[in-house]
Amino acid sequence: MPELPDVEGFRRVVRESGQGRRITGVSVADPGVLRGVTPARLRKALTGRRLTEPERHGKWLVARTDGPAALLHFGMTGRLLALSADDPPAPHDRVTFDLDDGQQLRYRDQRKLQGLWLAPTDADIGRIIGDQGPDALSLTRPDLDRLLEGRRGRVKSVLTDQAAVAGLGNLLADEILWRARIRPARPARDLGPEERHRLADAMRQALRSSVRAGHVPTRPSWLTGHRDDPEPVCPRCSGPLRRDRVSGRGTVWCPRCQRDGD
Numbered sequence: 001m002p003e004l005p006d007v008e009g010f011r012r013v014v015r016e017s018g019q020g021r022r023i024t025g026v027s028v029a030d031p032g033v034l035r036g037v038t039p040a041r042l043r044k045a046l047t048g049r050r051l052t053e054p055e056r057h058g059k060w061l062v063a064r065t066d067g068p069a070a071l072l073h074f075g076m077t078g079r080l081l082a083l084s085a086d087d088p089p090a091p092h093d094r095v096t097f098d099l100d101d102g103q104q105l106r107y108r109d110q111r112k113l114q115g116l117w118l119a120p121t122d123a124d125i126g127r128i129i130g131d132q133g134p135d136a137l138s139l140t141r142p143d144l145d146r147l148l149e150g151r152r153g154r155v156k157s158v159l160t161d162q163a164a165v166a167g168l169g170n171l172l173a174d175e176i177l178w179r180a181r182i183r184p185a186r187p188a189r190d191l192g193p194e195e196r197h198r199l200a201d202a203m204r205q206a207l208r209s210s211v212r213a214g215h216v217p218t219r220p221s222w223l224t225g226h227r228d229d230p231e232p233v234c235p236r237c238s239g240p241l242r243r244d245r246v247s248g249r250g251t252v253w254c255p256r257c258q259r260d261g262d
Contacts, residue, residue, distance in 0.1 A: 002074040004136055004167030004207065007059050009214030010072070010080040014054040014063050017082035018097075018105055022050045023065070025098035033094040033107065033115035036128075042118055046070065046097070058136070058166025060129050068120045071128055075113030081106045136167040137207055141200045148188045148196065155191065155199075156184035157247040171216040171224055174252050176202045178223040178236075183258045184246045227252040 002010075023046050028039035037045075049065035056062065061080070063070040072080065077092075083104050089096070095107040095116055107116060119125040134143055147165060151158050158164050159173045168176070177184050179202035182195055191199065210216050218225045223241075226232045232241040232252065239256040 001076045001169055001171065002059065002078055003169035003172050003216060004058060005210035005213065006215050007056050007061050007074065008211050010061050011054045011056045013080050013082050014051065014105065017103055018051040018099060019053060020051065021099040021101055023047055023097050024100050027096040030094040033109060033112050035115045035117045037118040045118055057129060058132055058162055062125060068118055069125060071117040071119050071125065072107060073114035075109065075111060077111045078107065078109035078114060081108060131163045132166040133162065133164045134166065136165050136203065137211065139165060139203065144200050145196060148191055151188040153188055154185045154246055155182060155188040156251060158188045160249065170249055172206060172210065174227065175216065175223050176206050178254060178258060179206060181257050183260060184251050184253050186260060223252065
């Protein structure tokens with residue numbers, strides 16, 4: 001499932017392979033991924049436009065041009081790839097942007113839970129993205145304190161609420177809380193100063209490593225490296241990991257390491 005590090009990787013794809021290039025054509029293989037725009041309007045709006053510096057906020061990618069912007073959200077299975085026009089299309093290539101150097105940017109998505117929007121103005125970008133919290137990558141310790149202050153929800157629910165903090169999904173939230181030794185179901189407002197300090201450090205470390213990798217790593221030293229094992233074991237204490245649901249989300253945590261008040 002694409003989270004902030006994945007979308008930051010897709011932003012780099014646009015910057016390194018598309019920025020400064022002119023869009024010479026737009027092919028829509030599946031209009032089902034378009035949101036609020038027809039294939040003809042998308043093609044007319046973007047063909048001939050030059051890609052400029054791309055932006056990201058949370059899980060949203062803003063592919064800016066010298067005219068309208070294309071907004072992409074990747075849902076659970078979406079990707080953005082830079083390929084040669086000679087590369088054969090894949091079954092789940094939904095929208096293809098032809099560039100003037102013979103390369104293509106392809107929006108590929110199997111499940112089509114989100115998609116692509118057209119934003120003629122900055123006001124439209126804000127309207128489409130909606131109520132988003134601060135980007136998790138730029139979150140400071142004072143920001144985190146304000147975020148948690150007075151929250152009644154469980155700490156994992158707060159971290160994965162895009163209106164509270166943008167960019168964290170299930171994998172990152174579990175990884176961060178495991179690193180911080182905080183139980184995912186713990187009420188957010190009950191966290192003490194030391195726990196908040198650990199949470200801020202864990203978030204910063206996990207995000208920096210994940211952004212460098214372009215995804216949430218599945219390293220042996222990470223919780224994410226073990227969450228899908230048949231009998232998952234904590235890489236820190238070697239105790240058994242537990243699978244629960246927190247606010248409807250599948251959650252993996254260590255009952256030995258992540259205890260209240262530690």
